[in-house]
Amino acid sequence: MRVMRKWNWMVTAFLLLSLSAMAQQPAETHVTDAAASQTSQPSQPAAGQPAATSPAPQTQPASSQAAPASQSASPTTMDQVVDRFIEREHGLMKMLENRNPVxxxxxxxxxxxxxxxxxxKDDHYFLGRMDLGESVDRKDYLRDQSMEKHLLGGFTKLFKMQYQPMGFSWMIFADRSDFDRQHYDFKYIHREFLGDVRCLVFDVTPKKDAGKGRFLGRLWIxxxxxxxxxxxxxxxxxxxxSYFFHMDSWRLNLIPGYWVPAYIYxxxxxxxxxxxxxxxxxAQTRIWGYDLKKDGKGDELTQVLVDSSVKDTSAAAQDASPLQAEREWQQQAEDNVVERLQRAGLLAPxxxxxxxxxxxxxxxxxxxNIELPRPVRTRVLLTSPLETFSVGNTIVVSRGLxxxxxxxxxxxxxxxxxxAHIVLGHNLxxxxxxxxxxxxxxDTxxxxxxxxHIPEExxxxxxxxxxxxKTSPYGQKLDSAGLFLKALQTRVGxxxxxxxxxxxxxxxxxTTVTRMSQLMTSAPAFDMNKLDQIAALPLGGRVKMNAWDDRVELIKSQPVxxxxxxxxxxxxxTPFFPRLSRLGTGTSGTNTTPTTANAGAAN
Structure with a gap:
């Protein structure tokens, strides 16, 4: 009985303290209904007619992107949390409306x-630029191989629905036009950590008669x-x-105050x-190039001071010899291509x-003992297809490879x-x-x-x-390279x-791997059942990318x-499963890029 009285006293004291704490909370600032302030959407064009688009204003660099100002006190109830993330979602749409990511x-x-x-059994690939304005639109980089024609065989209407306003919009946002309490019910489930970020988890269901194509699923806040x-x-x-596909869409905190869409599985x-x-x-969808820039070269005239008294007395000050002129010409072409690919959002800085x-x-x-008149440079192409090429003395390797x-x-x-192409002078x-x-x-x-190159080259x-x-440090380790080619041969079709x-x-x-095929003849037999033989990794196993500024780095994942x-x-x-972290917490935004389960198995 004494224990029971003591317990009752503790409960009463706790309730009194809770009421006192609530009484000291500041009055809640009114949260504007997002739906009331939302502008009406333009009518969707008829099938087969292109949507009219206006030129996108010039985007601001990331350094000048201000974080959204908080207009409300911290939420104290789950209803207030719902109002807040609805407001934040519309703020994100507003911030991105002038962006044209890849x-x-x-x-x-x-x-x-x-x-x-x-x-x-077969595969399809799409690459383009997306306009995140009022009507989500896109421009294909691959006009002859657009997924609109080939994505799912005869399901052309399905693809068009996926990429028009109720298309890529639904893969990036929960609902671009009607994300509000009038169209959805929100139910709090629990708290959960995604990486370093603690989240509130809500199930979202469309209200009765809310219309077709409404989001049905779960949100992490x-x-x-x-x-x-x-x-x-x-x-x-x-x-x-028609069909709506299932999706798992992830965002990264790459600029102050915003979590931007980066990956969709x-x-x-x-x-x-x-x-x-x-x-x-x-299917994997990657989004990047939100803040495509030109390496700050637009500011060079304001940074360079010219001293007219300085004269170039080096040997290069003389007229170039024919061979020197040829090399300078090749260097100019090389620099032009590298700069242009980076401006197009295809080449990482x-x-x-x-x-x-x-x-x-x-x-x-x-x-x-290879000596070349100019140093060899290397760069990363940001796309998934497995390819390499060289321009001048710059070697480019794709992220996917x-x-x-x-x-x-x-x-x-x-x-x-x-x-070898560079050493042999195969300059294209x-x-x-x-x-x-x-x-x-x-897009062209x-x-x-x-x-x-021609086949002979x-x-x-x-x-x-x-x-x-054979004369390099890798000469005794080429079995793994041959096994990689053998693994590729089994999937080439x-x-x-x-x-x-x-x-x-x-x-x-x-249906035949031709590149460096001689290495396959001396490689061990390829055997999928041999668990210690890792001939190739899944896509996403090595490189992670910052969706805002396109920078890449290698994934540091634990072997599995x-x-x-x-x-x-x-x-x-494979699915994306990033370890989320906040900007400025000791880990860079690119550290939130997906890891693959067995990415480290070959290390």
Whole structure:
């Protein structure tokens, strides 16, 4: 009885303290209803008619992007939290409405393999620029291979719905036009950490008669500014003869005050016994280039002071010899191409990954006594297809190719091929020294630039590359490079989009891997059931990218034990699962990029 009285006294005291604390809370500032202040949406154009778009205003650099001012006191109830994240979501839409990021979707249609489970049977690729204005629109970089024609065979209407206002908008935002209490019910579930960020989790359901194509799923809300950081679900109810895919959409805190959309994973299909799949696929969508800039070169005239008394007395002050003039011309073309690709959002700014690639190239050069009149540079192409090319003395390797390479020796194989082209003088880019050739729109980049060698030059480069590799530090480690090519050979028939190079030469021709194929003859037998044989990684296994400024760095993930052949997933699409962190908390925004389960298994 004494214990019971003591317990009752403690409960009473706790309630009194709670009431006292609530009485001291500041009065809540009124949260404006987002729906009431929202401008009406323009009517959707008829099918087959392009939507009218106005030129996007010039974007501000990230350094001048101010964080949104807080207009309300900290929420004290879950209803106030809902009002706050609705308000924040509309603020994000407003901030992004003048942005035109690059958007890339890579999709693999699936079939069931009795041993490996669902595996790719064919694939599709889309790359373009997205206008985040009032009516979400896009421009294709790949006009002849747009996913509007090829994404899901005959499901053209499905694709159009996905990319019009109720299209990519629904993959990035929960609901672009009607995200409010009038159209949705919000139910608090629990608190949960996503990486370093504590979140409030809400289930969201559309109200009755809210209309078709409303978000149905779950939201994660970070608990400081109350911004949405993750959306997971689909859209319902679906119109007749149409489909809404499931999606898992992630945002990153890359600028003060905002979490911007960066990754979307989609998956459909049921491979359980007796299931009949109309659609079965996995797809990754990456968004980047929110703040495309020109390396600050617009400010150079305000930073450079000219002293007219200084004279150039070096040897270079004299007229160039014919050979010097040729090299200067090639350098000008090389610089033009690199700058133009970066302005188009296709090439990452110089960074730490370039230094790693450069180290491997230096190892190849030093051990082979290769001396060139100009240094070799390396850069990262931001796209997923597996490709390399060289322009002048700059070697470019795609992010997707770096992702799937299992080790440094395989990377050396890739770089040696392009280094061989440089050593042999196979320069294709001199015509780009004419600056008028750089005057084209970003969406026509692939039709205006190209660095494909003739077959004879490719054969000569392969032969020279193998000579370089054999006398390099990687000469005794080429079995892994050969195994990588063998693994690629097993998937070449189902990965035509991933293996289609858009600026350089293809690694394969038809259903045969042709690049450096001699290395396959001396490599061990490829065996998916051999768990310690990691011949290739899934996509996303190596490189992480900052969606705001396009910078890249290598993923630092913990090795994960592989317990079956199904864990290997070479060249496959996998879900995104970033470790979220806040900007300025000791980890950079790029540290929130997805990790792959077995990315470290080959290390």
């Amino acid at each position: 958007v890339e979707t890579y999709l693999q249609n699936l079939t069931l393999d009795p041993q490996l489970g669902p595996v790719p 970070e608990d400081q500014d109350f911004s949405i950081v993750r959306l997971n679900g689909t859209y319902a109810p679906r119109p007749k003869n 989609s998956e459909e299909g049921d491979f359980s016994a007796g299931a009949k799949n109309k659609i079965a696929f996995k 110089e960074g730490d990954v370039d230094k790693i690639l450069q180290t491997v190239v230096n190892n190849l050069q030093i051990t082979n 770096i992702d799937v390479l299992p080790d440094e020796a395989s990377l050396a194989m890739v770089l040696a091929h392009e280094l 880019g001199s015509k780009y020294a004419f600056n008028d050739r750089m005057l084209f729109s970003d 980049t692939y039709s205006n630039l190209g660095f494909k 490719e054969t000569a480069a392969d032969k020279k590359a193998i000579e370089i590799l 189902s990965l035509s989009a991933l293996l289609t190079a858009h600026l350089g030469n293809n690694i394969s021709e038809g 034990a592989i317990t079956s052949a199904r864990d290997k997933m070479p060249f496959e699409v």
